[in-house]
Amino acid sequence: MSENSNTIIKVENLTAGYGDVAIIKDVNFEVKKGEIFVILGGSGCGKSTLMKHMMGLLPPVSGRVFIDGKDIVTAKGQDRIEILKGIGVMYQNGALFGSMNLLENICLVLEEYTDLPKDAMEFIARMRLKVVSLDGSEHKMPSEISGGMKKRAAIARAMALDPKILFLDEPSAGLDPITSSQLDDLIIELSRNLGITFVIVTHELPSIYKVADRVVMLDKNTKSIIATGKPDYLRDNSDNPWVRQFFNRES
Amino acid sequence: MIYIDYKTNNDELKITLRGHLDAAFVSKVWRESINKLESTKPSLLEIDASGVEYCNGAGAALILQLKQKQETQNRRFSIVGLRKDFEQLINIFDPGIIRETAKKGNFFLEFVKNAGRMCCRVLNDTKAEISFLGELLSKLLAAFIRPSSLKWSDTFLIAEKSGANAVGITCLLGFLIGVILSFQSAIAMQQFGAQIYVADLIVISLFRELGPLITAIIFAARSGSAYAAEIGTMKVNEEIDALVTMGIDPIKYLAVPRMLSGIFMMPLLTMFNLLLGLIGCGLVMLSLGFSPIVYLNRIQEAATLGDLAGGLAKTLVFGLVIAGIGCFRGLQTATGASAVGDSATKSVVSSIIAIIFLDGVFAVVYYYVGI
Numbered sequence: 089m090s091e092n093s094n095t096i097i098k099v100e101n102l103t104a105g106y107g108d109v110a111i112i113k114d115v116n117f118e119v120k121k122g123e124i125f126v127i128l129g130g131s132g133c134g135k136s137t138l139m140k141h142m143m144g145l146l147p148p149v150s151g152r153v154f155i156d157g158k159d160i161v162t163a164k165g166q167d168r169i170e171i172l173k174g175i176g177v178m179y180q181n182g183a184l185f186g187s188m189n190l191l192e193n194i195c196l197v198l199e200e201y202t203d204l205p206k207d208a209m210e211f212i213a214r215m216r217l218k219v220v221s222l223d224g225s226e227h228k229m230p231s232e233i234s235g236g237m238k239k240r241a242a243i244a245r246a247m248a249l250d251p252k253i254l255f256l257d258e259p260s261a262g263l264d265p266i267t268s269s270q271l272d273d274l275i276i277e278l279s280r281n282l283g284i285t286f287v288i289v290t291h292e293l294p295s296i297y298k299v300a301d302r303v304v305m306l307d308k309n310t311k312s313i314i315a316t317g318k319p320d321y322l323r324d325n326s327d328n329p330w331v332r333q334f335f336n337r338e339s
Numbered sequence: 340m341i342y343i344d345y346k347t348n349n350d351e352l353k354i355t356l357r358g359h360l361d362a363a364f365v366s367k368v369w370r371e372s373i374n375k376l377e378s379t380k381p382s383l384l385e386i387d388a389s390g391v392e393y394c395n396g397a398g399a400a401l402i403l404q405l406k407q408k409q410e411t412q413n414r415r416f417s418i419v420g421l422r423k424d425f426e427q428l429i430n431i432f433d434p435g436i437i438r439e440t441a442k443k444g445n446f447f448l449e450f451v452k453n454a455g456r457m458c459c460r461v462l463n464d465t466k467a468e469i470s471f472l473g474e475l476l477s478k479l480l481a482a483f484i485r486p487s488s489l490k491w492s493d494t495f496l497i498a499e500k501s502g503a504n505a506v507g508i509t510c511l512l513g514f515l516i517g518v519i520l521s522f523q524s525a526i527a528m529q530q531f532g533a534q535i536y537v538a539d540l541i542v543i544s545l546f547r548e549l550g551p552l553i554t555a556i557i558f559a560a561r562s563g564s565a566y567a568a569e570i571g572t573m574k575v576n577e578e579i580d581a582l583v584t585m586g587i588d589p590i591k592y593l594a595v596p597r598m599l600s601g602i603f604m605m606p607l608l609t610m611f612n613l614l615l616g617l618i619g620c621g622l623v624m625l626s627l628g629f630s631p632i633v634y635l636n637r638i639q640e641a642a643t644l645g646d647l648a649g650g651l652a653k654t655l656v657f658g659l660v661i662a663g664i665g666c667f668r669g670l671q672t673a674t675g676a677s678a679v680g681d682s683a684t685k686s687v688v689s690s691i692i693a694i695i696f697l698d699g700v701f702a703v704v705y706y707y708v709g710i
């Protein structure tokens with residue numbers, strides 16, 4: 089096993105599924121520190137599923153997932169919490185807590201894991217909201233904001249603890265092109281300046297070309313990875329016609 | 340290693356930061372540095388960040404907060420030696436001047452406002468309840484007139500869940516009440532040598548009051564709250580909106596089947612409750628030395644069919660009202676997961692209040708009618 093100190097997530101022979109149905113079979117890949125790693129694939133091919141396995145939310149059928157060298161599948165108790173503190177997640181549908189306003193949604197995890205005074209927490213929460221252009225909506229409830237705003241709030245919440253790894257499930261779906269492009273800039277800035285590693289599921293081609301350092305492409309039929317690499321390289325040079333179609337937006 | 344140092348020089352404050360500017364560090368120095376700033380009120384605040392090795396959101400927050408405090412007071416702020424990448428980070432995160440949220444007004448004024456708001460809410464609530472009840476009844480009637488328009492499979496499923504599946508708990512409680520009541524009254528009656536009349540006492544109180552009441556309370560707690568939670572969750576998930584835009588009336592689709600099952604299940608459940616209550620009482624009578632035949636005769640003499648019918652008639656109304664309140668509270672659900680819990684709680688509370696009120700009304704009516 090070539091354990092590279094530059095690797096932050098390592099997926100080893102992972103087979104994932106629900107019940108008896110395998111969704112992904114025997115995949116292997118690594119994510120490097122500070123990298124923007126994009127998972128691609130048709131709808132329903134198991135991108136969200138793969139992501140949930142990478143953050144240890146679902147037990148794999150077989151195989152292992154290492155985060156920073158620690159196996160998240162077998163980690164328990166305090167070890168597991170330590171690993172989880174290092175990751176932030178934005179779920180596909182936001183998963184904001186409906187009974188709390190946006191500020192409280194972000195403060196929740198700060199209250200749990202830091203000893204910051206209340207005003208410091210609120211300041212940090214406002215900072216996060218400002219980054220996603222939600223300043224002024226601190227006291228709104230999740231039900232009072234639009235779908236795209238929910239996404240942005242969820243990203244702000246995922247960043248609350250300054251995680252080393254951010255998982256974003258379709259962050260730009262439902263955002264207008266300008267906000268979506270601002271979000272891309274933000275992702276790049278955070279990754280360059282803070283060294284945050286991003287694992288992103290997205291379908292937005294412009295965004296993929298702009299941010300992705302590397303992509304993996306999942307395939308529904310073979311239930312495995314059919315392509316890995318830089319998006320522009322895959323677009324021009326992949327030997328798989330489906331991959332070229334995907335990047336060239338053909339049908 | 341972390342390090343913070345303050346130096347005052349005439350009218351200037353210099354803060355030196357060194358080490359890892361993360362949440363752990365910031366939580367230690369946040370209070371202290373802000374207090375320092377507010378007590379010295381320097382015309383220039385200079386932060387020396389040349390020793391900062393790492394800075395994340397929390398660190399940025401500290402620096403930005405200090406900066407803001409200075410700038411809102413029209414005093415100067417400068418930062419030196421911060422690494423380029425951290426500087427960029429601080430620029431990304433700068434939330435700008437934060438507008439203070441409106442301060443609370445005078446206490447008395449707030450109180451009057453809240454009281455007014457509360458009254459309006461209660462009135463609106465009552466109005467909504469009454470109009471909802473009207474709507475429900477009219478749609479229920481429509482369903483009776485044209486039974487084919489109803490989704491019968493749903494209705495039966497709901498009836499099974501809230502009726503058939505509740506038989507066990509209803510019987511258990513009925514039996515318990517029968518045994519306890521008869522045993523307790525037997526002790527009192529013994530002093531008068533009137534133990535045989537325990538049967539009269541139990542039968543009358545079970546048929547007329549206790550049976551219907553207990554069953555209604557079980558129904559409210561078990562099924563009314565479930566209706567509220569189920570419909571409330573649908574409301575939260577915008578499923579109710581989906582029904583409306585599909586042209587399906589949520590009241591007809593969701594509430595009417597539940598009310599029908601309430602109306603039909605409540606009397607049946609009450610009968611089970613009464614039967615087990617009588618059996619429980621019978622056991623106690625048996626143990627007191629009365630033969631079963633004596634007990635049966637006593638029951639038949641004590642209670643008329645009118646007592647039984649009167650009690651069961653009440654349960655029809657109870658079932659209707661409990662199911663109606665459950666659906667109403669469900670449809671009224673605000674947003675968020677806790678709202679569903681609130682609706683379930685409210686449905687049980689409102690149902691029990693309604694049961695008590697209606698029971699009183701029935702008692703008065705029965706008294707005048709002479710049942």
Ligand SMILES: Nc1ncnc2c1ncn2[C@@H]1O[C@H](COP(=O)(O)OP(=O)(O)OP(=O)(O)O)[C@@H](O)[C@H]1O
Nearest residue numbers: 106107111129130131132133134135136137138180
């Ligand atoms: N909880 C679950 N139980 C059973 N099967 C599931 C579950 N969640 C997802 N699946 C199945 O797993 C497959 C992959 O789902 P997943 O949500 O990972 O897709 P996805 O690639 O994220 O799609 P999309 O781009 O539409 O979000 C689908 O076929 C889906 O039916």
Ligand SMILES: [Mg+2]
Nearest residue numbers: 135136180257
């Ligand atoms: Mg998905």
